[in-house]
Amino acid sequence: MTSTPTDANIERLAYKGLEASSDLEEDALFEELENDSGVAAYREQRLDALKQQMAELQNMRSNDHGQYTEIFEEKAALDLMTSTDLCVLHFYHPDFRRCLIMDKHLQLLARKYFTTKFFKVNVSNVPFMVEKLKIRVLPCVIPVVNSVTVRRVVGFEELGNKDDFKTVQLEALLRRTGVLNSPKPPREADQPGDSSEEETDEDAYLEDDGVGGGSSLRRRNDGFLGKHHAQAAGNQRARNTSSDDEFA
Incomplete structure (x- = not known):
């Protein structure tokens, strides 16, 4: 046969x-x-x-599928959310450590889910969207399905509230929204159910630039946070360098 x-x-x-x-x-x-x-x-x-x-x-x-791309203009970000069937948008600040950790996981997922677009945008560049979407805590990851924001992942609360969460935890949250489907088929060398390669890639990403370690990054007043919020960010860092960041 x-x-x-x-x-x-x-x-x-x-x-x-x-x-x-x-x-x-x-x-x-x-x-x-x-x-x-x-x-x-x-x-x-x-x-x-x-x-x-x-x-x-x-x-x-x-057209940016299969990669994790940064958007620098607010209009481009708005156009993306209203014209793309499946996309994941990460609102971040470059000085917030947990945003960098989130970046590493989204890079991995962008490679795996080719039919979904993955983007990030610096909150300093999109004040209108930040206010419209009432984004107050970073990182903030918003999945968009057929131009509709279906939910949001705010901080690490749903990820165990720890820095060393696994990519599969974030993947599970996003899959439930319908924004992730049709993952790339595994390479022939991969065995079904074998996640060793994914874990190796994940560890490599998280160790890069010291993101997986205990080092913290300085936060600066870049004109967006304002003096009050810059001081609050400094106080927050002094209390716990691993916590989610409130910027407004």
Whole structure:
């Protein structure tokens, strides 16, 4: 009994094509599909499907899919929230340590969930959005589904209120909102259910720049916090360098 190539197989090959570094590697993918014993009856249909999906993935990558990108203008951030089917927006401040920790986890998820866009925006650059969305505590992560903010992850309260939470905890929160779907298929070397590579990547990210350690970052008065809030931030740092940051 011959096997029939599934849509999952097409998807797997398409993602491999996205990472191909040469035309020869792409040709090898088409050859792999052609050699499938169950594809003879409709080879052309399946080859066309693979070509189409590879083109779609390439187009998505050119439009910031698969990466964690910063937005610097408020209008661009507003346009993103109203024009993107699935996106995760992180409101952060560069001097707040927990925002940097959140960055590391979102970088990992951006690589895994290619169909969702992941962005971050400095609260100093988007005062209107901060006021409109009543953002008072950082980090603040807002998932958007079909132009609707479905919930928000504020600080680390839902993540065990500790700095060393696992990416899968944040992933579970976001998946429940519907903003994460269709994760990239695992590479062939990965075994089903084997999370060792993900954990290794996560540890590497969190150790980078000392984010996983006990060092703290200085907070500065950059004109957005104001003198009162800068002083409050300094007092908060003195009490507990690991706590969530209230900036307004």
